[in-house]
Amino acid sequence: MNTFVAKLSKKVLCHKLISMQLLQKLLPTIINIQEIPNKSFIEKEVSLHMLRLDEIDPVVSGNKLFKLQNFIKEALSSQKKIITFGGAFSNHLAATAAMCKELQIENIAIVRGEKPASLSHTLKACKKNGMQLEFISRQAYRLINQQDFLNELQNKYGDHILIPEGGFSTTGVEGAAGIAGLYRAYNFSHICCAAGTATTLAGLVKASAPGQQIIGFSALKNPDDFYDRMQLLLPGDDHKNYVLVKDYHFGGYAKTNKALFDFMNSFFEEYKIPTDFIYTAKMMYGIFDLIEKDFFLPKSKILCIHTGGLQGNLSLKKGMLNF
Numbered sequence: 001m002n003t004f005v006a007k008l009s010k011k012v013l014c015h016k017l018i019s020m021q022l023l024q025k026l027l028p029t030i031i032n033i034q035e036i037p038n039k040s041f042i043e044k045e046v047s048l049h050m051l052r053l054d055e056i057d058p059v060v061s062g063n064k065l066f067k068l069q070n071f072i073k074e075a076l077s078s079q080k081k082i083i084t085f086g087g088a089f090s091n092h093l094a095a096t097a098a099m100c101k102e103l104q105i106e107n108i109a110i111v112r113g114e115k116p117a118s119l120s121h122t123l124k125a126c127k128k129n130g131m132q133l134e135f136i137s138r139q140a141y142r143l144i145n146q147q148d149f150l151n152e153l154q155n156k157y158g159d160h161i162l163i164p165e166g167g168f169s170t171t172g173v174e175g176a177a178g179i180a181g182l183y184r185a186y187n188f189s190h191i192c193c194a195a196g197t198a199t200t201l202a203g204l205v206k207a208s209a210p211g212q213q214i215i216g217f218s219a220l221k222n223p224d225d226f227y228d229r230m231q232l233l234l235p236g237d238d239h240k241n242y243v244l245v246k247d248y249h250f251g252g253y254a255k256t257n258k259a260l261f262d263f264m265n266s267f268f269e270e271y272k273i274p275t276d277f278i279y280t281a282k283m284m285y286g287i288f289d290l291i292e293k294d295f296f297l298p299k300s301k302i303l304c305i306h307t308g309g310l311q312g313n314l315s316l317k318k319g320m321l322n323f
């Protein structure tokens, strides 16, 4: 059995990502593309592999490093501070704070919702890493993209690099497209990833090879504006080789149930791979279910991307997970 398809060297990545300084610290010497073997996959004549971006770093894990890289580069070269946005369980905030700490970039988060009596694990970690947290009401948060609010930020904090929530922007897409460089050589027919803002998905679409299908698994219940978002993320791009699967949100963003935890625990038992309850577990559940339902034609060579996010599991009650 093919446990490892590829080991990618640090050198290959050095050309693509941020700075040597951060790389030395963050990147493991190898990033694995690991086979997920299963009896039923043999019957269905499909194969499934996983790109282990989660192994990059427990906090700056996965897709965030890629999505953020061009913003961080800009902040470093301009010596400006970073301002970004997110909710109490945002992996995006956790990753931004950790990277900024490493590179000594001043950073501020506008956090959705009034300040709670006790901070989420994620926000505590952000604060510990030196991120300045500013809480605003959910109502006010809806207006964060409006010019008035942006002017206010400028007045209050001065010149800064603005990172939209979740990195949602063409800059984020450019960065996320770098992920495809890690697997391009291996001719996968399908690339699967979890989708929140869909910035990562758009990056994979942008960098996709002819004939390749990109499948996003929505972590949100009502991603109604998905196709509009893709238009914004990929302006002028006529790629049509992607779909958003909407059936595996388990009730909505960060919602869970027993079936999801059972799946996470049995997946870990079988493959020794931890997943996060917001994104990657829902995607994996979906992929297994879709393979079972013959969504993939025989001979499909499927790659799923473990985008990390494992720090989010720390906000769960103890004992829910066997890892």
Ligand SMILES: *Cc1c(COP(=O)(O)O)cnc(C)c1O
Binding pocket: 062, 063, 091, 092, 166, 194, 195, 196, 197, 198, 199, 200, 201, 276, 279, 280, 307, 308, 309, 310
């Ligand atoms: C943020 C995140 C995503 C979603 O990425 P988008 O680019 O916003 O779609 C997926 N998986 C994990 C683990 C994440 O932390």
